[in-house]
Every structure is written in structure tokens, then in C-alpha cells.
Amino acid sequence: MSEEGGKQPIIAAADANEVMLEQLQYLIDHAGGGTCGCPQCERYLRVRALLTEIFSEAPSFGQNVHAPGMERARPHAEDKTALEARGK
Numbered sequence: 736m737s738e739e740g741g742k743q744p745i746i747a748a749a750d751a752n753e754v755m756l757e758q759l760q761y762l763i764d765h766a767g768g769g770t771c772g773c774p775q776c777e778r779y780l781r782v783r784a785l786l787t788e789i790f791s792e793a794p795s796f797g798q799n800v801h802a803p804g805m806e807r808a809r810p811h812a813e814d815k816t817a818l819e820a821r822g823k
Contacts (some may be wrong), residue, residue, distance in 0.1 A: 762779040770776035 766779040
């Protein structure tokens with residue numbers, strides 16, 4: 736359907752952060768009573784692992800300790816540069 740003059744209406748793109756928050760809330764609500772193994776629960780577990788991986792990186796005698804089954808992510812190049820600039 737077209738508006739007067741034959742032009743299509745322009746629809747603004749949704750804010751990506753709002754969409755991510757809505758998806759996260761959906762997954763939390765879905766898995767609230769426990770996970771059942773369905774695709775949504777699997778997504779919930781993957782997202783939870785990504786969002787909580789920073790808490791599994793506690794140094795212990797010069798080594799990083801990780802929760803079982805959770806691999807440590809490599810920092811992005813821009814993160815390394817930012818850390819080096821701050822002297823860490």
C-alpha cells in the first residue's frame with residue numbers, strides 16, 4: 736500500500752539495545768522455572784554463560800580459574816589496546 740504520491744512510508748529501525756533487553760527478558764521469563772532443553776532454554780544457557788563469564792575469571796596464584804565447561808573468551812583487539820593505554 737502506498738501513501739499519496741506513491742511513496743512508501745519510512746519505518747524507523749528499532750533500537751538494538753532495546754531489542755536485546757527484550758530478548759533477554761523473554762529468555763529469563765521462559766527459563767524462570769528451570770530449563771527443559773528446548774531451543775529457547777539452550778539460547779538462555781548460552782547467553783547466561785556469556786554474560787557471567789567475567790565472574791569466572793578470578794585470578795588464583797597467577798592463573799585464571801574458570802567454571803567447568805566455560806571457555807575463556809579472548810579480548811578483542813580494541814580491548815587490548817585500551818588496557819595497554821591505561822597501563823594494565
